Amino acid sequence: MTLDRISVVIPPVGPWRAQERWYRWADDIGYDVAYTYDHLTHATAPGMWLSEAFTTLTAAAGATERVRLGTLVASAVFRTPVTLARVAMTVQDIAGGRLVLGLGAGAPTCALADHGVRDEPRAMAARFADVVRGYSAVLDGATDWEGSTLSFHGLETIAAPSGTPRPELLLAAHGPRALALAATHADTWNTYGGPGSTALDADEYWDLLGRQADGFVRACAEAGRAPTSVRRSLLLGFGRVRPTTSVGEYVAAAERADALGFDELVVYGPDSPAGMDSDPAVHERALSRLR
Numbered sequence: 001m002t003l004d005r006i007s008v009v010i011p012p013v014g015p016w017r018a019q020e021r022w023y024r025w026a027d028d029i030g031y032d033v034a035y036t037y038d039h040l041t042h043a044t045a046p047g048m049w050l051s052e053a054f055t056t057l058t059a060a061a062g063a064t065e066r067v068r069l070g071t072l073v074a075s076a077v078f079r080t081p082v083t084l085a086r087v088a089m090t091v092q093d094i095a096g097g098r099l100v101l102g103l104g105a106g107a108p109t110c111a112l113a114d115h116g117v118r119d120e121p122r123a124m125a126a127r128f129a130d131v132v133r134g135y136s137a138v139l140d141g142a143t144d145w146e147g148s149t150l151s152f153h154g155l156e157t158i159a160a161p162s163g164t165p166r167p168e169l170l171l172a173a174h175g176p177r178a179l180a181l182a183a184t185h186a187d188t189w190n191t192y193g194g195p196g197s198t199a200l201d202a203d204e205y206w207d208l209l210g211r212q213a214d215g216f217v218r219a220c221a222e223a224g225r226a227p228t229s230v231r232r233s234l235l236l237g238f239g240r241v242r243p244t245t246s247v248g249e250y251v252a253a254a255e256r257a258d259a260l261g262f263d264e265l266v267v268y269g270p271d272s273p274a275g276m277d278s279d280p281a282v283h284e285r286a287l288s289r290l291r
Helices: 016-029 053-063 081-094 108-115 121-139 176-185 202-223 247-259 280-290
Strands: 005-009 033-036 068-071 099-104 168-172 188-191 231-235 264-268
Touching (some): 005 280, 016 280, 033 099, 053 068, 099 121, 121 176, 168 176, 176 188, 188 202, 247 280
Parallel strands (some): 033 068, 188 231
16 A cells, blocks of 8 residues: 555644643544644634634644644635745644645635635635745745745844744645646645536546546646655545544545555544544554554
8 A cells, every 4th residue: 555644634623621632632542643734713613713724733742742733725715925835834833843834825715704705706816826936936945936826025033043944835735826836836636626626426526537537647747846756645524424433434435545546545534623523442443454
């Protein structure tokens, strides 16, 4: 099996004292990365508290020892290059190099919540590209940079604390434009299938993922990169394919992901909203089978 990383999403729902136990659990049972997501509002959490992603990961760094910590994904609709670089490198420093910085285009609902405008897909794609390129420019030491939608000037501070390497950069991408961006800039490409995929039945969903995986291979070829040089990550559980319902479903999903060339499988943790609750024992037994 080429699948070499199995990870979990711990939604940032509820107070830290409720979330902390799941980060410790993920660390203890052997998950490779514990991710949180970065939303200002979300349809799965009406009337709930959503904590801020990077602050949560900073607390998680102090509560764990081994597991890597990541965003799946930070939102380009309200993150900007300099501030993103600053928070990412702060967590990377505090966590001892364990951060996986996941970044995506974001959700129109978060744009509406942040600045009162429901951004159009084309504008979101352009901003996503600028956040990715601008973030990289900050870490490369640029003091001034111009993108098509964002820029920064007169940056006088250094990119990172001394001796702190930049984190793994994971980019979420589903369509051709974002796949090209990930093929060019990402250390890891991630997909959950994209908008609309959550309504597909299992066979249709896996067919879609296969087409996306093929599209990413083509995008890498066009970017002049070997597809095997970029980790390929799959998030399952938000749609109709729910791998944590049983050990058998979990193992079967891992095998299908592996057959499509994915290197990382990401599932939702036991204490997840929107009907994604699962028995912690399913995770523990499945991990023991897959290791």
